[in-house]
Amino acid sequence: MYNMFKTFMFLAALTALFLFVGGALGGRTGMTVALVMAGAMNFFAYWYSDKLALKMSGAREVSEAETPQLHSIVAGLAQKAGMPKPKVYLIAQQTPNAFATGRNPDHAAVAVTEGILRILNREELEGVLAHEFAHIRNRDILISSIAAVIAGAISYIATMAQWAMLFGGFGGSDDDEGASGLIGGLIMMIIAPIAAALIQMAISRSREYQADATGAKICNHPMALASALKKLDEWNHRVPMKVNPATAQMYIVNPLTAASVAKLFSTHPPIQERIRRLRSMAGRQKGV
Numbered sequence: 001m002y003n004m005f006k007t008f009m010f011l012a013a014l015t016a017l018f019l020f021v022g023g024a025l026g027g028r029t030g031m032t033v034a035l036v037m038a039g040a041m042n043f044f045a046y047w048y049s050d051k052l053a054l055k056m057s058g059a060r061e062v063s064e065a066e067t068p069q070l071h072s073i074v075a076g077l078a079q080k081a082g083m084p085k086p087k088v089y090l091i092a093q094q095t096p097n098a099f100a101t102g103r104n105p106d107h108a109a110v111a112v113t114e115g116i117l118r119i120l121n122r123e124e125l126e127g128v129l130a131h132e133f134a135h136i137r138n139r140d141i142l143i144s145s146i147a148a149v150i151a152g153a154i155s156y157i158a159t160m161a162q163w164a165m166l167f168g169g170f171g172g173s174d175d176d177e178g179a180s181g182l183i184g185g186l187i188m189m190i191i192a193p194i195a196a197a198l199i200q201m202a203i204s205r206s207r208e209y210q211a212d213a214t215g216a217k218i219c220n221h222p223m224a225l226a227s228a229l230k231k232l233d234e235w236n237h238r239v240p241m242k243v244n245p246a247t248a249q250m251y252i253v254n255p256l257t258a259a260s261v262a263k264l265f266s267t268h269p270p271i272q273e274r275i276r277r278l279r280s281m282a283g284r285q286k287g288v
Helices: 002-057 068-081 115-117 122-137 140-166 181-219 222-236 244-250 270-288
Strands: 058-059 087-091 098-104 107-113
Touching: 002 058, 002 140, 002 181, 058 068, 068 087, 068 122, 068 181, 087 140, 098 122, 107 115, 107 122, 115 122, 115 222, 122 140, 122 181, 122 222, 140 181, 140 244, 181 222, 181 244, 181 270, 222 244, 222 270
Parallel strands: 087 107
Antiparallel strands: 058 087, 098 107
16 A cells, blocks of 8 residues: 555656646646646556557567466466456567566566566566566556656656747736746756656656566565566666566566666666565564
8 A cells, every 4th residue: 555655646746847847838727737737647648558558569479389388387377366357469689588568467468578587487477477467457557657757758848848938938927926948958958857857767766676576476476576577687787678668567577788878867676675575574474
C-alpha cells in the first residue's frame, strides 16, 4: 500500500511539473494546453503503449509448439496468480532479459530474449516471469508508460523552448502570471527535464522492488528470482543489449551499461539491494 501511495505521489508531481512547464511558457493558456496534452498522451499510453513496446523491441509472438517450456511456465504462473494467461513473445537477442507489457491483466504480454532461455534453469525462469506477472497485476506497465510519456513531453517542450529563445523569445503570455524570457527558458531547458527524469526513475525503481516481492510470492521461491537477477545482471554488463533507451525501464534488469547511463538516472534499483531483499524474504519464509 505504501509503495502504491508513493508511486501516485510521484505521478502527481510529474503531472504538476508538466502543468508548470505549460504555465511558464504561456501562462493560464499554456497550462490549459498542457493539461489537454497530458490527457491526450495518457489516452495514447493506455491504448497503444504495449504495441509500441513490442514493436520497438523486435518481439514476435510465439506459439506453444515453438516454445513448449516457456508456455508451460507462463500457464502455470497464470493459474497461481489467478490471472488470464498473457500472450508470449520472443526477442531475437542473445543477452538474457525480459519484460511485460499491456494495459491490464486481460490485455497483457510477456516477452523474453532467446538468451534468457539458454542460461536460466526452469526455477530461475519461473522467478523472472513471476516478476513480470507482478508488473501486470500491479498495473505497473500502465503507470510506467504514463510516466514515460509525460517525462518525454516535458523534454520535448524544453527543446521547443530552446528554439524559441534562439528565434527571439517566447512571445510573451496572455497575463502576468507566466514566467517568460531568459529565466523561463533556462527553467524549461535545464531544470524541468532533469526533474522529470528523476521523478520517472523514482517511479520505476519503486515498482521494481514491489514486483520482486510480489513475484517471489507468486512463484513461492525468492531465491530462484535472486539467482536469476544475479545471472542477468552479469550478462547485461558483459554483453549489453541493443535497445531503444526509451524502453530500458521495462526490462527486469537494466539493459544499458553503466557507461551509457548515470547511476543517478538509472531506471532500476541496485541489483545487490534487490537480491538482499529477496534473501531476507526467503529467510522469513524459512523462519515461519
